Amino acid sequence: MLTLEWESEGLQTVGIVVIICASLKLLHLLGLIDFSEDSVEDELEMATVRHRPEALELLEAQSKFTKKELQILYRGFKNECPSGVVNEETFKEIYSQFFPQGDSTTYAHFLFNAFDTDHNGAVSFEDFIKGLSILLRGTVQEKLNWAFNLYDINKDGYITKEEMLYIMKAIYDMMGKCTYPVLKEDAPRQHVETFFQKMDKNKDGVVTIDEFIESCQKDENIMRSMQLFENVI
Amino acid sequence: MAAGVATWLPFARAAAVGWLPLAQQPLPPAPGVKASRGDEVLVVNVSGRRFETWKNTLDRYPDTLLGSSEKEFFYDADSGEYFFDRDPDMFRHVLNFYRTGRLHCPRQECIQAFDEELAFYGLVPELVGDCCLEEYRDRKKENAERLAEDEEAEQAGDGPALPAGSSLRQRLWRAFENPHTSTAALVFYYVTGFFIAVSVIANVVETIPCRGPARRPPREQPCGDRFPLAFFCMDTACVLIFTGEYLLRLFAAPSRCRFLRSVMSLIDVVAILPYYIGLFVPKNEDVSGAFVTLRVFRVFRIFKFSRHSQGLRILGYTLKSCASELGFLLFSLTMAIIIFATVMFYAEKGTNKTNFTSIPAAFWYTIVTMTTLGYGDMVPSTIAGKIFGSICSLSGVLVIALPVPVIVSNFSRIYHQNQRADKRRAQQKVRLARIRLAKSGTTNAFLQYKQNGGLEDSSSGEEQALCVRNRSAFEQQHHHLLHCLEKTTCHEFTDELTFSEALGAVSLGGRTSRSTSVSSQAVGPGSLLSSCCPRRAKRRAIRLANSTASVSRGSMQELDTLAGLRRSPAPQSRSSLNAKPHDSLDLNCDSRDFVAAIISIPTPPANTPDESQPSSPGGGGGASSNLRNSSLGTPCLLPETVKISSL
Numbered sequence: 001m002l003t004l005e006w007e008s009e010g011l012q013t014v015g016i017v018v019i020i021c022a023s024l025k026l027l028h029l030l031g032l033i034d035f036s037e038d039s040v041e042d043e044l045e046m047a048t049v050r051h052r053p054e055a056l057e058l059l060e061a062q063s064k065f066t067k068k069e070l071q072i073l074y075r076g077f078k079n080e081c082p083s084g085v086v087n088e089e090t091f092k093e094i095y096s097q098f099f100p101q102g103d104s105t106t107y108a109h110f111l112f113n114a115f116d117t118d119h120n121g122a123v124s125f126e127d128f129i130k131g132l133s134i135l136l137r138g139t140v141q142e143k144l145n146w147a148f149n150l151y152d153i154n155k156d157g158y159i160t161k162e163e164m165l166y167i168m169k170a171i172y173d174m175m176g177k178c179t180y181p182v183l184k185e186d187a188p189r190q191h192v193e194t195f196f197q198k199m200d201k202n203k204d205g206v207v208t209i210d211e212f213i214e215s216c217q218k219d220e221n222i223m224r225s226m227q228l229f230e231n232v233i
Numbered sequence: 234m235a236a237g238v239a240t241w242l243p244f245a246r247a248a249a250v251g252w253l254p255l256a257q258q259p260l261p262p263a264p265g266v267k268a269s270r271g272d273e274v275l276v277v278n279v280s281g282r283r284f285e286t287w288k289n290t291l292d293r294y295p296d297t298l299l300g301s302s303e304k305e306f307f308y309d310a311d312s313g314e315y316f317f318d319r320d321p322d323m324f325r326h327v328l329n330f331y332r333t334g335r336l337h338c339p340r341q342e343c344i345q346a347f348d349e350e351l352a353f354y355g356l357v358p359e360l361v362g363d364c365c366l367e368e369y370r371d372r373k374k375e376n377a378e379r380l381a382e383d384e385e386a387e388q389a390g391d392g393p394a395l396p397a398g399s400s401l402r403q404r405l406w407r408a409f410e411n412p413h414t415s416t417a418a419l420v421f422y423y424v425t426g427f428f429i430a431v432s433v434i435a436n437v438v439e440t441i442p443c444r445g446p447a448r449r450p451p452r453e454q455p456c457g458d459r460f461p462l463a464f465f466c467m468d469t470a471c472v473l474i475f476t477g478e479y480l481l482r483l484f485a486a487p488s489r490c491r492f493l494r495s496v497m498s499l500i501d502v503v504a505i506l507p508y509y510i511g512l513f514v515p516k517n518e519d520v521s522g523a524f525v526t527l528r529v530f531r532v533f534r535i536f537k538f539s540r541h542s543q544g545l546r547i548l549g550y551t552l553k554s555c556a557s558e559l560g561f562l563l564f565s566l567t568m569a570i571i572i573f574a575t576v577m578f579y580a581e582k583g584t585n586k587t588n589f590t591s592i593p594a595a596f597w598y599t600i601v602t603m604t605t606l607g608y609g610d611m612v613p614s615t616i617a618g619k620i621f622g623s624i625c626s627l628s629g630v631l632v633i634a635l636p637v638p639v640i641v642s643n644f645s646r647i648y649h650q651n652q653r654a655d656k657r658r659a660q661q662k663v664r665l666a667r668i669r670l671a672k673s674g675t676t677n678a679f680l681q682y683k684q685n686g687g688l689e690d691s692s693s694g695e696e697q698a699l700c701v702r703n704r705s706a707f708e709q710q711h712h713h714l715l716h717c718l719e720k721t722t723c724h725e726f727t728d729e730l731t732f733s734e735a736l737g738a739v740s741l742g743g744r745t746s747r748s749t750s751v752s753s754q755a756v757g758p759g760s761l762l763s764s765c766c767p768r769r770a771k772r773r774a775i776r777l778a779n780s781t782a783s784v785s786r787g788s789m790q791e792l793d794t795l796a797g798l799r800r801s802p803a804p805q806s807r808s809s810l811n812a813k814p815h816d817s818l819d820l821n822c823d824s825r826d827f828v829a830a831i832i833s834i835p836t837p838p839a840n841t842p843d844e845s846q847p848s849s850p851g852g853g854g855g856a857s858s859n860l861r862n863s864s865l866g867t868p869c870l871l872p873e874t875v876k877i878s879s880l
Contacts, residue, residue: 012580012617072272075287076240079332098245111248128244135247143250150251171252195255216254225253225260229246 051084053125063129064137070129077125085122088112102176110170114150140226144213158206164192276314277328282321283314290331297355299331323350335362344372379653405485422541425478429537432471436531439464472508475501475534497540504534547651551644558643562636566603569632573599573625580617587614598622603629678708679715680726 053059053074060067081090088109095108115123115131134142149155153163168188175183199207199215216222253260275291277284277299294300309316317324323342327350330336338361339347351358361369408418439457457464479501486492507527539545552559574595581589588611589595598611602625613622719725 012615016617016620068272072289073243075272076289080240094241095245098242111251114251132244132247135250144254147251147254168255171255191255191257194257199254212254221256221259222253225256226250228260228263229250231263 051122051124053084059126059129062126063133065129065133073129073132074125077128085124086128087122091123099174099176101178102174104170104174106166106170107174110150110153110167113153114146136229140217140223141213143226144216145209148209148212158208159212160206161192161196164195164207165189168192168195277324278309278312278314278316279319279321279324280317282324284324284328286328286331293331293334299327299354301355303355319353320346320350323347327351327354327356330356330360335364336360337362338365338369340368344369344376348373379650402485403487405481406487409482409485421478425474426538426541428471428474429534429541431467432475433532433535435464435467435471436534468508471534472505475505475537479505497537500533500536500539503530504537507531543651547648548644551640551647554647555640555643558636558639562633565632565635569603569625569628570596570599573603573621573628576621577613577618577625580615580621581613584614589613589618599625602626604633605629675711676726679712682712683726 056067056070059065059070063070065073078084080094086094091112092105092108095111096104098104112123113119115127117127117130131146134146138146148159151159151163151167153166165188168191172183172188172191177183196205196207198219199212201211201215273288274285275288277286291299291304298304304315307315307317323339323346326337326339326347336351336356338344348358358369358373408415408421412418412422440455442453443456443459444453479498482498482501483489483492492498507530510527539549571592574592577598578589578592578595581587581595589598595611598613601608601611602622605626607626613619715726
C-alpha cells in the first residue's frame with residue numbers, strides 16, 4: 001500500500017521536475033534568462049570603416065578638376081557617406097533613386113565595378129574622382145576606354161556577345177515595364193546584334209578595344225554626344 | 234526625392250557616358266545650365282545670432298522658405314545677410330535639418346512654439362526624424378487634448394448669458410445641465426440628489442430584519458415585510474419624482490434621440506422601470522421570482538448620483554478609456570485560470586474526497602488563489618497540487634499587477650486634466666475681465682479725448698495741441714478710426730455711466746406711451762435720440778446714449794438734436810409705423826424701438842452695415858452730417874432686420 005502511494009507521488013514529483021526544467025529552458029529560449037556567457041561579444045558592433053582621402057593638392061594634380069570643384073564634390077560626398085566610402089548596396093540604392101520606374105540594380109552593379117578600379121568592394125572618394133574626371137574632363141579616347149571597361153565585365157580585354165547582352169539587358173531593365181512602344185523580349189538581343197554589326201570589324205564575335213575605339217570615332221553621332229556631359233559639374 | 238540625391242545627380246549624369254556607344258539614336262542636347270557661381274557661404278542672421286552655411290545646403294530642399302526664392306524677401310542688402318526676426322535657438326534645429334536631413338525635436342521647448350517655427354520656415358511636421366517622432370507626437374497629442382477640452386469647457390460651461398429670446402425648453406435644458414445658473418435649478422438638483430439617497434437607503438433598510446410586533450411569530454422578518462405600506466409609499470414618491478425628472482429632461486432635451494440614447498437616460502429608465510413593471514405584474518407565485526429579480530435593478534438608482542458627482546464620471550470615463558488594458562487583463566486572467574485549473578484537477582485527481590471534482594470546480598480555487606484571497610474551502614492535498622498551487626498564487630500576483638499601473642496612470646491623467654480644466658475656467662474668467670478692462674480703457678481714452686474737444690474742427694489749435702501731446706501715434710490713428718466709425722454710423726461712443734442713465738430715463742418713460750415719451754423727450758434738453766437712422770428692434774427700446782452724450786457735449790450737438798427733431802413730422806402711432814415702414818422716411822426719432830447695440834457695456838453702439846452712410850465732408854462738425862444723414866433715411870429702414878451687434 002505505502003509503496004504504491006510513494007510510487008505515484010514519486011512519479012508525480014519526477015513529472016514536476018521535468019516540467020520545471022522545460023519551462024526554464026523555454027524562458028532561456030525567449031531570452032529572458034542567460035545561462036551562457038557568449039552573448040557579450042555579439043553586442044559589440046564592428047567598427048565602421050573610415051576612409052580619409054588623399055590631400056587636396058594631390059587629387060587636384062591627379063584629376064582634371066579645380067580645387068573649388070573638388071571641394072564642392074567632397075562636401076557632397078562626405079555628407080552622404082560620412083564614413084568616406086560607398087559600398088555596393090548604398091551605390092545601388094542611390095542609383096535606383098534616379099530610375100524609379102525600372103530596376104537598376106544590375107546596371108548599378110556593373111557601374112560599381114567600373115568605378116571600383118582597385119576592386120576592394122568600396123568606392124572611395126579617389127575612385128569617385130578618378131571616374132568623374134575621365135567622364136567629364138577626359139579626352140574622347142579616355143572616355144571610350146572607360147566605356148569599354150564598363151562593358152567588359154570580366155576585364156579580359158574583349159567584349160563578348162554574352163557580356164554585351166548582360167549589359168544591354170541591364171540597361172533595358174532600367175526602363176521598366178511601361179514603355180512606348182512596348183518592350184519586346186528580344187529587344188536587347190537585337191540591340192546587341194546591331195552593336196556587333198557596327199563594332200565588330202573582323203566578325204570574330206568579340207570586340208576588342210581598338211575595334212571599339214575605331215568604330216566609335218567613325219560614328220558621328222557618338223562623337224557629337226561626347227560633348228554632352230561636359231558641364232555637368 | 235531625398236536631399237542626398239541632388240548630390241549624386243552629377244555623378245549619375247556622368248555615368249551616362251556609358252550609354253553613348255550603345256545609343257541607336259542621337260542623344261538629346263544637355264540643358265543649358267546657367268553659369269554656376271560655385272558654392273558660396275550664406276549668412277543667415279537670426280535675431281542677432283549669425284549662422285553661416287553653404288548655399289548648396291539650403292538648396293537641398295527647394296520647397297521650404299530657405300531653399301526657395303522666398304528667402305530673398307528677408308535679404309538685407311546693406312549687410313549682405315538674410316535677417317530673420319525669430320527665435321535663434323529654434324533656428325538651430327531648422328538649420329540642422331538642412332545639414333543632416335533629419336529634423337530633431339527640442340526637448341525643452343514648447344511644442345507649439347516649435348510648430349510655429351516649422352510653419353514659418355515651410356517645414357512639414359512629418360519631417361521630424363524617427364528618433365524624435367514619438368515624443369513629438371505624444372507632446373502634440375497632449376497639447377491638443379488640453380486645448381480641446383478648453384473649448385469643450387467653454388461651450389458646455391456657464392458661458393455667456395442665454396439670449397433672452399430662448400424658449401422655455403432651452404432654459405430648462407440649461408438649468409438641468411448647469412445647476413449653478415439659477416436658484417431653482419440648484420434646488421431641483423439637491424432635491425433629486427436627496428431623493429436618490431432616500432431611495433437607495435430605503436432599498437437597503439428594507440432587508441434588515443426587524444423584530445416582530447409581538448413575540449409570536451418569534452422569527453424575524455425583514456423590515457420590508459413588516460412595514461410594506463410605508464416602504465411602498467416611499468418607493469412611489471421616489472419613483473414619481475424620478476419619472477417627473479426624466480420626462481422634464483426629455484422635454485427639454487435639444488435632441489431627443491440623442492438624449493434617449495445617452496447613458497444617463499438609460500440609467501434613469503432602468504431605475505424607474507421595475508416599479509412600473511411591478512405595478513402591472515399580478516402577484517402570483519409564478520412570476521414573483523422574476524419580480525424579485527426586477528427589484529435588484531432598483532439598485533441602479535445609485536448610478537444616478539453620477540450626475541451629481543464628477544469623480545464618478547471620471548471613473549467611468551477612465552474605465553472606458555482603459556478598455557483595452559482591461560480587456561487584456563481579463564484575457565490573460567482567463568488563460569491563466571484555465572491552465573491552472575486543469576493542472577490542479579489532474580494533480581488532485583487521485584485523492585479521494587477531493588474538492589476538485591471537475592475542471593470548472595477547480596476554476597473557483599484558481600481564482601481565489603490567483604487573487605491571493607485564499608478562502609480555504611478548497612485546498613490541494615497532494616504534493617504536486619501544492620507545488621502547482623504555489624506557482625498559481627505567485628503568477629496571480631504578477632498577472633494582476635501588470636495592467637493595473639496602466640489603468641492607474643490613465644485615471645490620474647484624466648483626473649488631473651479635469652482639475653486643470655476647472656483651474657482654467659477660473660483663469661478664463663479672470664482673463665475675460667482683464668480684456669474687458671483693457672477695452673474699456675481704450676474706449677475711455679477715446680471718450681476723454683472727445684470730451685476735451687479733440688474732435689472739434691473748430692476748436693482752437695492750442696486745445697488740440699494739448700490733447701494731442703499725450704497720445705502716441707498709434708493712439709492718434711486709433712482714435713481717428715473710431716471717429717470715422719462714428720461718422721459712418723452717425724452714432725457716437727459713450728461710456729457706461731451716461732448709458733445707464735439713458736437706460737434709466739427710457740425705462741421711466743415706459744414702452745407703452747409712445748407718443749408721450751416722444752413729446753416729453755422732445756422738449757427735454759437733447760435727451761432724445763438724434764439717431765438719423767432709426768431701426769426697429771425686437772427688444773426693449775434702449776435709447777442710445779447719444780442723447781445723453783449730447784447732453785454732455787457742447788452746444789453744437791445739442792443743436793443738431795433739436796434740429797433733427799424739428800424736421801420730424803408729428804409722431805405717428807405705432808401701428809401705422811409698423812404697417813408702413815417706408816413712410817417713416819422723414820422720421821428720424823420717433824416712438825419706435827431702437828436698436829440696442831450694446832451687449833457688453835463699454836462697447837460702442839454699432840449699427841448694421843446697411844447704415845454705412847458716407848460721412849459728410851467737414852462742414853460744421855457733426856451737426857450737418859447728422860442732418861444730412863437724417864434725410865437719407867431710406868436705406869436705414871429695414872424693420873425686419875434686427876441686428877444686435879456686440880463689439
